[in-house]
Amino acid sequence: EASDDCLAKLETLLLKHPSAFVGEIGLCKCARDVRHHPAGKQAVLQKQRDLFEQQMRLAAKLRRPVTVHCVQQMGPMMDIL
Helix, strand or coil: CHHHHHHHHHHHHHHHCCCCCEEEEEEECCCHHHHHCCCCHHHHHHHHHHHHHHHHHHHHHCCCCEEEEEECCHHHHHHHC
């Protein structure tokens, strides 16, 4: 799956660059791909939440700081954090 490949690439880059941060990552209800995706808004928001959680887990595993953004998704963000 695309997110698995994305996470593997992110981990490779983070291992190559030991002082790198993870980010900017986050949740955004207003992004254009959320508003106009053929799978529907809720499916895309769930995918966004899943990927954000995986990115946070990777950052924790590698003990890296994270920069986060959140647009109209504070409740879901706090659930993940």
